[in-house]
Amino acid sequence: MTIKLYWESAYETTFSAIVKSIEENGIILDQTLFYPESGNQLSDRGSLKIKDHEFKIENVSKKGDDIIHHISENFKNKISMGDKVRGTIDWEYRFGLMRAHSSQHIFSAILKSKYDIDTIRANLNFEEVYLQWSQKVDPPQLKEVLYEVNTICTTKELKITSKIVPKKEAETIAERIRSKIPKESQVRLMEVENLDLVCCGGTHVQSTNEIGILFIFDFRKGNQIRYCIGNKAISMGSSINVDIITLVNKLNTPIEKFQENTIKRLETLKNNQDQQKELSVKLLGLIAKSPSKIVNNIPLFYIDFNVDMKIINKKLSLFPQDSLIIIEMGNNKIRLLSMSGKIDANELLQKLINKYKGKGGGNPKSAQAELERVPESLLSEIEQFIITI
Numbered sequence: 001m002t003i004k005l006y007w008e009s010a011y012e013t014t015f016s017a018i019v020k021s022i023e024e025n026g027i028i029l030d031q032t033l034f035y036p037e038s039g040n041q042l043s044d045r046g047s048l049k050i051k052d053h054e055f056k057i058e059n060v061s062k063k064g065d066d067i068i069h070h071i072s073e074n075f076k077n078k079i080s081m082g083d084k085v086r087g088t089i090d091w092e093y094r095f096g097l098m099r100a101h102s103s104q105h106i107f108s109a110i111l112k113s114k115y116d117i118d119t120i121r122a123n124l125n126f127e128e129v130y131l132q133w134s135q136k137v138d139p140p141q142l143k144e145v146l147y148e149v150n151t152i153c154t155t156k157e158l159k160i161t162s163k164i165v166p167k168k169e170a171e172t173i174a175e176r177i178r179s180k181i182p183k184e185s186q187v188r189l190m191e192v193e194n195l196d197l198v199c200c201g202g203t204h205v206q207s208t209n210e211i212g213i214l215f216i217f218d219f220r221k222g223n224q225i226r227y228c229i230g231n232k233a234i235s236m237g238s239s240i241n242v243d244i245i246t247l248v249n250k251l252n253t254p255i256e257k258f259q260e261n262t263i264k265r266l267e268t269l270k271n272n273q274d275q276q277k278e279l280s281v282k283l284l285g286l287i288a289k290s291p292s293k294i295v296n297n298i299p300l301f302y303i304d305f306n307v308d309m310k311i312i313n314k315k316l317s318l319f320p321q322d323s324l325i326i327i328e329m330g331n332n333k334i335r336l337l338s339m340s341g342k343i344d345a346n347e348l349l350q351k352l353i354n355k356y357k358g359k360g361g362g363n364p365k366s367a368q369a370e371l372e373r374v375p376e377s378l379l380s381e382i383e384q385f386i387i388t389i
Contacts, residue, residue, distance in 0.1 A: 001065035003031035006044075007162065007188065010098065010203045013091045019050070019083040026070040027079060028063070033089050036060040036067045041101055041124040041202045046089035053078045094203065096127040099211045099229050102160055102192075102204045103153060104129050107214070107227075109196035110148050112178060115141060124202070127230040136222030146216060153211035153229075158193040160204050165189060170199065213237070280307045281315060288318035292379055295386045297322070298340050302379045304328045312337070324386075328378055332358070335368040336382075343386065351385050 005015055017029035027048075034057065037043040043060035048069060059070040101124050108119040111133065121132040137145070152158060170177065170187040179198040181187060190200040192208065205211060215233040217240075218226035228236055244258065253261040284307070291299035299320055303312075304327075312327070316339065319325060324345075325337040334352070338345040349360060349367040360369025375381040 002067040005033045017085045026068045028066045034060045036062045049086040098203045101202045127232040128228045133223040158208040299323045301325045
């Protein structure tokens with residue numbers, strides 16, 4: 001069994017050990033500071049120095065009661081059983097994981113105490129956390145939880161402590177423990193002073209104010225969030241803060257009314273878009289009654305205004321049979337829609353591409369291209385191609 005130094009010495013960065021076993025892709029030591037990936041927390045990173053060789057450690061995993069330090073390079077002829085090892089963990093990375101894990105306990109505890117909502121999934125990465133809950137919360141509830149969590153993580157100095165107890169002892173206080181009690185004979189309890197008690201084998205900070213502010217950057221379906229801490233939170237928060245102020249100034253609105261006024265503007269935009277769709281449908285109906293040209297008994301319809309292709313596809317029945325619809329969409333983009341058995345839209349498009357350069361394709365019914373330049377009269381150009389058919 002590998003002795004877990006990280007449980008009692010989470011703030012230490014170096015340690016000495018002995019090579020206990022050599023595995024296919026790494027080594028097992030008699031003791032280690034490296035936390036193995038488990039409990040949805042990533043493993044530590046760092047290095048192991050053995051004899052005159054230094055090995056980079058990017059991944060550490062559990063194998064029963066042992067811990068494997070994975071080594072990607074050829075190492076078996078450089079290491080022997082019983083070799084002395086000097087290990088060093090990447091402290092910045094470890095501290096980011098510790099803060100992330102401790103913040104998750106606090107967030108989940110506050111959510112449970114305020115709304116009796118359980119955390120059903122937690123992924124813990126460097127300075128970043130993903131949480132999924134058993135029930136949905138609305139934005140006002142999330143604001144309340146975030147305020148409490150940030151208060152605890154920045155201005156409160158609640159102690160975070162751990163102890164290992166027999167499973168039977170843990171079962172006597174099961175009503176106080178927020179998590180399930182594992183089947184192991186010995187259980188490690190992690191406690192946030194006057195706030196939370198769970199079974200946990202991860203690494204944690206010693207005081208809640210070491211965590212720092214949390215910044216939520218993703219909130220979906222009412223029960224999933226992603227947030228960051230540490231330097232990520234500072235960087236993202238600072239950037240978005242300035243972006244919001246810039247938008248506030250452009251919208252000429254007080255920041256406290258930013259959400260309210262933005263929602264109003266979005267509603268206005270949606271109404272305008274709905275009106276534009278209605279006008280597009282009416283305009284398409286008018287265009288469909290009068291072809292731009294008729295060439296070889298094929299009605300040509302030329303559209304040079306911005307219209308959603310979904311609308312055109314839904315309203316193709318407005319146009320007569322055997323029609324060719326030519327759409328100039330701007331930015332040198334064109335689309336051809338053929339309702340005629342005589343005209344292959346993609347074949348016609350390729351002729352335009354050969355003459356005016358560009359790229360694109362499609363099928364006999366529908367084809368689209370982006371040309372290097374669009375002819376001055378796209379309609380006349382297509383007319384000449386059709387005459388030759």
